[in-house]
Amino acid sequence: MSDELDIDQLSPTERSALETHTAVTGQEPAEAIALLRRSQWNVQIAIAKFFDGEGPDPLEEAREALQSPPVRPARRTQNLMSDDLTEHFSPAARSADPAPRVDTQPEDQPSYRPPLIIALLFTPFNLVYRLLYSSFRLFGSLFPFLPRLFNATANPALQGARLNTTGRRPLGPKDTAARFIREFEEEYGSHSVPFLENGYNMALEKSHRDLNFMLIVLLAPEHDDTSGWVRDTLLAPEVVEFINDPQNNLLVWGGNVQDSEAYQVANSLKCTKFPFAAVIVHTPNVSSTAMSVVGRIAGTTSPSEFVTRLRTTITTNQEPLERIRATRSEQQASRSLREQQDSAYERSLAIDRERARQRREAEAARQREEQEAADRQAAEEKKLRDLAQWKQWRAQSLGAEPDIDVKDAVRISVRLPSGERIMRRFAPDANIEELYAVVECYEVLQDESRPTDVTKPEDFEHQYGFRLVSPMPRAVYAVEEGGTIRDKIGRGGNLLVEPIEEEEEEEEEDEEEGEKVATSS
CATH class of the missing domain: 3.40.30.10 (Glutaredoxin)
Structure with missing residues (x-):
């Protein structure tokens, strides 16, 4: 079974004992559970067994004795004087006494206090007991070997009772x-x-x-x-x-x-x-x-x-400790070196990852810029195609130029940025947009073999990239204002084509938006 299953099956008290044991000894949970079970879940006994070594189990020895026939011990001859001298003069024999461990009272164990009536009833007995016990202690201080003899021969229950009769409150x-x-x-x-x-x-x-x-x-x-x-x-x-x-x-x-x-x-x-x-x-x-x-x-x-x-x-006893300290120092140095190497490797790996991330981001940015440039180019090409198609469509929908004998016809002369001049007559009720369309479609109108069945391009909103102005006095005839040519210009006039810059377009758009906001407010 797994360790997780064993731990899940433990009671809260057993889990607390397991945590205390592993915190002190650092033992693996599976081995600690087995040791605690053999120690009847007594933490102090388990810790003592872990550090001092676990002695033979009487129950296991009894089972083995029942299952196997007793082995007759071999005859052993010893020299008592030699053994006593060796034990007396050998430093290892004198200094190898194991350090004891004690079973202390749990810190969370409550102290028992009898009811007040029972305490009053037993007060005389308690006083007599304390008097006798104090006399015994005085007698024991005069003859120190008596307490040792009593502790060696007395019942363990009586020894435990001795620990609680000092008059001091038991604490953790x-x-x-x-x-x-x-x-x-x-x-x-x-x-x-x-x-x-x-x-x-x-x-x-x-x-x-x-x-x-x-x-x-x-x-x-x-x-x-x-x-x-x-x-x-x-x-x-x-x-x-x-x-x-x-x-x-x-x-x-x-x-x-x-x-x-x-x-x-x-x-x-x-x-x-x-x-x-x-x-x-x-x-x-x-x-x-x-x-x-x-x-x-x-x-x-x-x-x-x-x-x-x-x-x-x-x-x-310093030399063995120095060897262990040196061993631990070497292990710590090796551990520190491994940690430094791991840290350096992690830093190098982080740098490589950062460089790879920057390369990926740069590649993604380059691809994005190329895609945006391709999209802009495609949009510009589509705009030029739609503009050319719009010019073909608008040229075929222009009205015919009035005859010479029409007295109310308006004669307009427009000078292009290239220096060419457009001379055309318009009907008196023709819209100002008609004049703009003639200027926009001038090159198309020059081609006599142009098609006459062109449709208007879809999803295309045409905007004139110029404006018509009269030089002296300066007057701007905006296509957005509408109106007929006769009302705006009169019976005739000389006009100039002024290209509209992008900054001017943005300013005009901002002014229009401001006027709309002011009107709505």
Whole structure:
């Protein structure tokens, strides 16, 4: 089945657990779902299995035992003295203790508060219990081995009950860390120790991810040496300077053992004496994801001794981290180089695409201009053909010139731009457009073999490209004004042909439009 189908079948709580697990570990969803199912969907257990390695499953071992006959173990002979000496003197054996992980209270888990009546009824029992418990704690501080013995032999349910009887309100890991930092500042004033404001597990993940050493500081406020050790050792200038030195790559996480999380960390680190400090670091020689406890500092120590032990621990375990950092640097450099190459390729590809787009646009513009020029040429040719056809049609529809004996005939002399002169007589009731048509069709009228059955061109509106004027006094006889030749010019006259320029035509059109607007308004 696909991962999408498995994710769709998960409940909201299981999806939230899957998102938290993948955000911390970066594991693939399919593998993370399988690991969470084997961990009963407990995120803390799944994360611990991912980083520390997953141990054998008792159920699976039981099934295999039922299916296959038991194998008789081979006889093994060992030298106890040799093994003990090897374990005692081998640095790897001393420094390979796996860093524990704790099951913390979910941040969204509400705290239970009993009803007021029940709380009042059980108040005497609560007071007696607190008195007995305080006495036991005092007795345990005098004999430190007793709490350890009790924790090792007591029922886990009783141990869990111990975590909730400190009188402190249980909070989530992040809020617990913030409370510890606030109480530390209230007790010891302002300081320069950079405590992490995260839970223990998140601090462990940050140390593993950034390849830093993590200094765990566990404090017991009821212990007599806690206040003096914090003021004289932990907050000493040389210790603070060593912790804040960037070359040491040191993270600091602190906890109050009165809190559930810090108490579990103290038990997991086998803390037998307070104040207590431990150094945890990633140990690649053990496994690729292992976090190990490489140093413990229990009890009161001087600042110089504390710094010396920290420096020795860091120096001893620095070389494997440097190799991993160098490997990561090479991988990062290779990744950056690939990203730069990909970026350069993308830029080159973008430039090529832009050039191709410009070429396409230039080609399209050229084709468009050629098409527009062809359309203009075709329109101009059609206009010339229609004009020639119109002249043929208009020439055959001109009225005949009156005879000489017609007394009211109007005699007009028109001088063309070429210098030629047109002499023609018109009937007294002939329209002024008749005179314009004679001038326009003069060349056609000269051809005696012209056709006489020409039709008027369709979708063609003829416009005269000239006007007739009289030189002295100057008068313009516009064809648009209409009227007869006799009324406009008289019994005769000499006229000139003036071509109309395009700018003049546009001005005349604008004036006509302005007159129309003024008339309509």
